[in-house]
Amino acid sequence: MVPVGYYTTLSAVLFTIGVVGVLVRRNPLVIFMSIELMLNAANLAFVAFGREAGQLDGQVIVFFVMTVAAAEVAVGLAIIVAIFRARQRINVDDLNLMRW
């Protein structure tokens, strides 16, 4: 059996990739995908820790998180589409109407 430590390490790596992705990428869609990566890293950690503790709780939580993530996708894509309609391009650097 693969030790739990491997899974948690992978999850930490995925989470870090997600955070870095959000910070360095400029396309809202890619930023959004990076956020999804962070959520899925948390899912992996939940499942791994749940298995380690011998409980089902961790896996049940993942279902809730997936539901929330799906709802978030719906809202997020709707907002991105609304902006794309108004400007014909999407780049977070263009979102500079308001600053300071």
Added chain:
Amino acid sequence: MELAFPVIGWRVITPMLLVTGTGFACLLLDLLPPKERKGHVAAVGLLGLALAGLATGLLWGQRETAFREMVALDEFALFFNLLFCVATGLVLLLSHGYIRRQGIEQGEYYILVLFAALGMMLMAAGTDLLIIFLGLELMSLSLYVLAGFFRTRPASNESAMKYFLLGAFATGFFLYGIALIYGATGTTSLPRLAEALARAELGRDPLLFAGLGLLLVGFGFKISSVPFHMWAPDVYEGAPTAITALIATGSKAAAFAALLRVLLGPMRGLQPDWLVLVWILAALTMTLGNVVAIAQSNLKRMLAYSSIAHVGYMLIGVVVGTQLGAAAVLYYLAAYTFMTAGAFGVILLLERRGAEAVQLGDYAGLAARHPLLALLLALFLLSLIGFPPTAGFVGKFYLFSAAIEAGYVGLAILAVLNAVIASYYYLRLIVYMYMREPEGEPVVAALTPAAGLGLAVAVWGTLHLGLAPGPLIGLAQGAVGPFLP
């Protein structure tokens, strides 16, 4: 094999059920004609909130948990339920005329406000990190949509996008924090977490500390504390003003409710570890909020920075962590709800050349043209400064005296200095309204009966909490009883 049917504690979630039912009823009602006017949806929403508030009053004093200790019925949850009912009710009253004038009168608006309120209630009542997470998401997703409700205005789109991306980013941190805490303790339930943490060997688990840190980042975003505040000014400026009021009052109160329940509940034993962190957050938040607010000429932005500063004051109560400190936070949240909703309520009534009057210059000589509205705005601003005999004064008094009593004199002095800085930009607006000559095209006010009622409630709250603070501070002290006896 026999399956045991779980006992469902419907009674515990009565206020939430009422708001849910109202939300669904409004969804159906929205489909019926008239298509252009949606005032009846708002009226049903208000009725549902009033019923939820009534149910909260009837349940007062009971203590129960349900759904395997995932949701609690205690004074803490009930206090916040009442606060959310008032805040959301105020927003509904102020919204009605506003969204009609702005041409976005749609039933979804009211429905989303109701579901945001449901999320807030769930956050305050949740005694499981998962439930708090679900409540947070329900509230946030509704607010993301509401922030972008002016679909054709670039500023509103932009504010929705910024709110969404940064909010979802914070959600990622929050969730990973929960995962790590689950890994360290094997549970997400707050009562069981407290038991697990009481066992000494767990107390210094790095996994637990990393989890708590990530959780604090998530909370920091939601309460817009420095350095996680960058979204707030842009979102406040671009969102419909009534929604700005909801984000500033309700969503902040909900995040504080969950923060208090987690930090002063199971994490209380780790106070020496998180104390310094929250101390620094409080000091930075109030100072930066107030200093940057001085430079703002847009009123909504100014109030955004002012709300950041107020979060700094409220974090003092979290640092103090005594019964009085936590009760002072609850009191301050109630006072802040009335005065901020009132201030935004006046702003959203004023228009110039068909656009919302949000620039400082628009308010020059307002007292001559609209003496009543100018007077009300001045009252709310004085309360935000902390001028007696308003709610803001009593709130600050309780917070700062709790800090001094617990020995955090440095933080109290910093907060008082900050309050002095803050009075500059609030008073500047009052000076504009009363001592400048009106210039340019006249500012018109569109005072509707519903908005008038909303403002009246806000004024009543601001003055009543200032003149007779005793009952509410008593309620607040009872409310923090479940974890700070």
